[in-house]
Amino acid sequence: MSISTTSKTLFQVKAPKGLSPRITWLRDYYFSGAKRAWNNEFTAWTTGTPWDVIFDEITFYIVPETYAFMQTFRSSMFQAARRVSLPAGFWSKSLPERKAFFVKEVMVNYVPQEILPGDLIAGARFNVQTSTCWTRKEAKERDRLIYGKKGARTTMKWFHDHGYGNSGATSGHIIPGYEQALKIGWKGIYEDIQARYHSLSTSDKKGPKGEQLKAMMTAATMPRDLAHKYADACTGLAAGEKDPARKSELAQMARNLRRVPWEPPRTFWEALQALWLTHMLIMSDENYPGPGVSFGRIDQYLLPYWDYSLAQGMDREFGKEIMKCFWIHANTVYDAMIRTGNQGITAGYGQLITLSGMGAGGKDMTNDLTYAMLEVIDELSPILEPKPNVRLHRGSPDELLDTIVDMISSSQGSPFLLNFDERSIAGMMREARMAGVEDLINAGNVHDYAPVGCLENTMVGNDRSGTVDNNLNLLKAVELALTGGRDLLEFVDPITGKRDRIKQDGPETGDAAKFATWQEFWKAYEQQTRTIIKRCVDLYEKSESIRAEFCPTPYLSCLIKGCAEKGVDITGGGAELNFTTLEAVTYATTVDSLLAIKYLVFDNHECTMAELIDALRSNWKGYEVLQAKARFKTPKYGRDDDKADEMALNVMNLWCDETWRHKTISTNRQFRPGMLSWNYWVGDGFILPASPDGRPKGQFLSNAICPSNGADINGPTANMNSVGKAFGGRSREGSGDWNGYVSCLPNGASHTISINPSLIRDRQHREKFKGFLKGCIENGGSSLQINMVDADMLRDAQKNPENYSSLLVRITGYNAYFTSIGKELQDEVIARVSHESL
């Protein structure tokens, strides 16, 4: 007999389980947040010059919430900064050499080295804001480029205020060459750079190449010197330790640190120690805590060490214990701004780890370490970092799928993102073809791809793809096509009340009210789309060229193939694979708006174009009947309606084709398309005017590649099918971009669905859910995240946040604590969920 019911049990939020006293303490301590005696809050460090700049605003150009505070950050970091004494001759060195020295000096000789009680991994404080090390002349020139009338900041602000989106050269979002760093150790990396330096001509040695390589050599010794400091700290603690077990752990940690990361690790413990120090120093080098510095296929490259240590007699549970310490360390990124409320935890970071996935020839790569890591995640959850992304494919084993479905069912849909290999690989192969880099991405190695940040697919160890750098609202082109290239509404600065007169910003595409056919409108839309993309590209150039000239990161450059080879910093375009991604935002709102214009004005003559434009200008006031028709009667993307989805594909092809036409001038980075859209779809909904799909100004836009909220009335499979079609769908086996799969989006796209928990209530239903996931591999997009929460539970959490402090929900590509997101976003998540549970 079996009983399968949909009863509403009392809401249960996922809780950690089976943790040792050590890990329980470390985890609880971490979550005590600002109350802790120890934390990893930013510390600021200066060269002591009056013109020093410590806070680099460019990296926050993609975070509109910070715009109002940029000047404050700059001056407060400057005031808080402690002075680092500089060696003679410092100012006569090149900028990369100054920077490499300065960061190393701060990390090794100024920031204290501490070990938390019971911790098995060393490497604690890494959130620093270091001097940019500019000379007076450099600082002046850089400020001119930022603050001038056509400077980067003004242009960026204008772009955002007028509803185009945002763009800026941003740190992180990369998978460094960790596998290689473990294989050859930092010693190997150092020797390689040294050999390259020695092979330069005398004049090159004195030129930018030589300077860059020398800076990288300095940077390459930073992990060694820091590890030795930590080794000393461990030795010191061991001497005073009474508990013999702990004493021996500390002694072992000291031995580990004397060896790694300079020498290649042998054991699993050494490997994790080496990996952590190597990783955390990138965040120090970039002055940017966490975002998108991702680990790649960690269950693959750590496997030899895992196997070795198990064979040597390491207890599997102890191996997991070391990993749990590693996990806690990854979470301390959030300490950066620990006093800003909510314990500084914003969920905006994403040190992604990739698990499972296919290898050469479609072979499944799931292994014992994959499962051990999943156990670690399950036992520690809810916890945010490192963010797991599990790669699924046609050959994924049932055991893995079972584990995943079980974990999803017990964690409200967390704890991970799912990536779909076939579609993702098709995107990478498209990228290889479009950018002419088949020598670097091809059928022989494409399976080694991994996602960064949330779900943005890149290659590993040689690829900077700027996956969050350009966020463009496609909807702006619809507005400009309706008005012939002028803003529909006047921009009024909410703080100063200053008005921007409406100008001819886009090309004159004609009076839309006079268009006789849909094709005429589409032509105008095409032209406006090309223009907004070009505008975004031009804006990016401003910050990208400034970063290339003024903000080298020599330490990170050591870990990215291409930089040493070319003698060029990664910020200068040194990576072998040198892309930047245009992440389109408002996709479904744009598609639905175009469908509405076609349906209302041209196909069914429900209104004239002039009436529609008036309605939008009045934010639908007085046009409620027309708005209702736009909302309820017009076709929408996301319903598996072939005609609507054809429009979606047309929109997709248009902006993707245009994106591939562009490269940065200063760094020769190729633009590539993607759809991440982070949480811009919330804020920009208050900037962009009403849209023809019936959305009033102030209501959210659509999220990434997801259908508009409430539009997907045919359920999750229809939603999934529409998304797959928007990627380009499938073609005959053996054709398409890869094995019958088509993908316009090498970066991939964020796709969130909400599933009613009743779908996974028992074994039988979990089997069905597994079938659904397997169907997603066939028909869906590049990735998927699932919210498996009940709307009632979320409403309860809104009312009683104190009971739900650890409830995680998926936003777009990331998990966030439900109680920590704003009321608007909470309502949005509830709306999504309630719709799905109908």
Add this chain to the structure above:
Amino acid sequence: MRESQTTGNPKAVILRIQRLSTEDGPGIRTTVFFKGCPLRCLWCHNPESISPDPQVHWVKSRCIGCRICLETCEHNALGFTDDRLHIDHCRCTDCLSCTYTCPSTALESFGRAWTLDELIREVLKDRVYFETSRGGITISGGEPAMQAPFAEAFLKELKEEGIHTALDTCGQCTEKSLDRLAQHTDLVLFDLKEISAARHKNFTGAGNERILHNLVFLASQMKSAGSQGELWVRTPLIPGYTATRKNIEGIGRFIADNLSDIITRWELCSFNNLCTHKYEELGLAWACRELKLMSEQDLEYCTAIAGGSGVDPSIVHASGPTRVLSGGDSVAHSSYAGLIDDEFCT
């Protein structure tokens, strides 16, 4: 609007197409609800499926109060008072004009005519999920056998496409119709609601003689044809009606005596009250309006009775919504246990 029976592209009135359906057979399914039902079960939770024709209804939450519908209606069937639209079902001819002019789809039709080609195209959209979950397509209703020629053509074409098919039937149809549908069906979900003919007539408007006959007939056909097909029996548990010891034991005995070698699953489906609003939208009174959901304990109790009724207990499954007992509910108050054992209820 009813089906054009023979030539060209036949049509049927379909109430709804439910994708990612997980309760009507194995795997992920698309369930096609046919409109029209010969029974009038007092507890019916799809009242909009009873009439064979499309029907107008009003969804308050979508109404913007524009009153365009009042101007559209040529039969004076609509009236607006106290922020509510009233449909005079005596005057309404279900011409559906108002559903076309309503800008917000607040006035909507339950059901519409579909051609066979159109329906096949629609349901095959989830083929991949059928394949990955070993699911397929279920036809349900209403009663699909009321539109038997269309349903038969539909199932036949699905079988030709290699799709797993299921038929959910109340059994109140001709032997011939059932036989013809079953030929293209991999799984029959057969509703057996009440074992007593008199009570069955009270509850559904018809006795169960034909239903029991059809069930035995179907079982013998399936056996003699040596078909791969499966047969499941489903019993709704309605507190105070069918959820009685006597009924559950009676059905159990009937299965054990007549069908034990062919039935692979007996599902007890708990009472579902999520349909209250549908009765309101249709302007109908509902006999079960005040009934509460069963508790999980009630369901376990009934399951135990079924397991002890003479059937192989492993074929008994229970499903459907239950309510959580809140702190205030005393065991006696919250449980239907007394009612289940009361021989004379209703």
